[in-house]
Amino acid sequence: MGLELYLDLLSQPCRAIYIFTKKNGITFQQHTVELLKGQHLSDAFAQVNSLKKVPAMKDGDFILTESVAILLYLAHKYKVSDNWYPQDLQARARVDEYLAWQHTTLRRNCLRALWHKVMLPVFLREQVAPEILAATLAELDMTLQLLEDKFLQNKAFLAGNCISLADLVAITELMHPVGAGCQVFEGHPKLAAWSQRVKAAVGEELFREAHEVILNVKNCSPADLTLKQKMMPGVLAMIR
């Protein structure tokens, strides 16, 4: 049995993995786990990932969760080109630094922006107080500034001259508030230029393919009451 990836392209970390595997010609069987249908909460999926989250990877009997771990596993196993996770000690450390930092900062703020602006009101029909949305967007903006000032600085890509795992993880996060209608690159021209470079390095078509779902998310149908009740605790924990 070959490599299997359990993904929903609604999810940012899933998009990073999807782009990485496609870009590097890594063949896999895709199992779509539709988050907005609550499929991640099913008993069947719990057999794959007891944490009930995507992405998840199954390589024969070996099951792996956590997108950063999956990306590193794939990079090592399929011996991808050096730029993705450089051998050079300091260049690699820069990638590791970004991949560690982003969990509680960009990832968190991008998730909250999407859910506060679109998903809670449209999908779960829950009003979000304007002050909360404003605070979330302000925090996102501060994180974007940090991304520019501390990570990107005057480099072409986050960890140096070439695209790396850090750029994939970052760009897919930023597409979350973009999908919610946030003007993420306004006021951040450096980030705008960087995002063009990343898209070009990935390939426009692959980038578009990976982001079709999120860019259409504003049109999602509201959840029925049963699904809403099932999903609510997980959603609240996720965006806390």
Place this chain on the structure above:
Amino acid sequence: MVLELYLDLLSQPCRAVYIFAKKNGIPFQLRTVELLKGQHYTDSFAQVNPLKKVPALKDGDFILAESVAILLYLSRKYKAPDHWYPQDLQARARVDEYLSWQHTSLRSCCTRAMWQKMMFPVFLGHTVPPETLTSTLAELDRCLQLLEDKFLRDQPFLTGPHISVADLVAITELMHPVSAGCRVFESRPKLAAWRQRVEAAVGEDLFQEAHAVVLKAKDMPPLDPTLKETFKHSLKSLLQ
């Protein structure tokens, strides 16, 4: 120029880096940054880490933040024994999986549990609402269960037969609520046995040394009132 590590042993990630460096005989100059005196907010420290956090590493001109990145950098540069961060693809993936998962789970609830139970009352003279503390401790409990069920299982260490950086990162986190008087190990014999193994592998003396500061935290004097404003923003997230 010798390696410099900017640490405060009050901080869990600093303890992990400290133990790793000492255990592996890595020579470094310790630069203590006293968090409770707000030294991480000084302009001089911002020159080292603009993110204003510890730990931070300075190796000549190379500056690195994020404890996970620092641990991996040190293990590679100083060629630490393989078990700390194994070459084997799947063994390494298990360590990466833990290091990724912990940011938004164990780390988050250990920090909040310690602050809400002890630091707010003792250091800031502020009692946290009982419902908040109860909810945080319940969350900690769920995380500990996950740690046992998903990671430790029936293995001697979190990711297999030998101690790795995952165990260091986890044990130093758990000592945070322990220092606040939370009975983390008492009703969890599996975790207690794992703790003994980790302490033995690290060495009792080094383990004590790394935890001397945090285990005395409950006896510290209250915050200097002139520093209250400095701390206000960062404390908000600890009250969730």
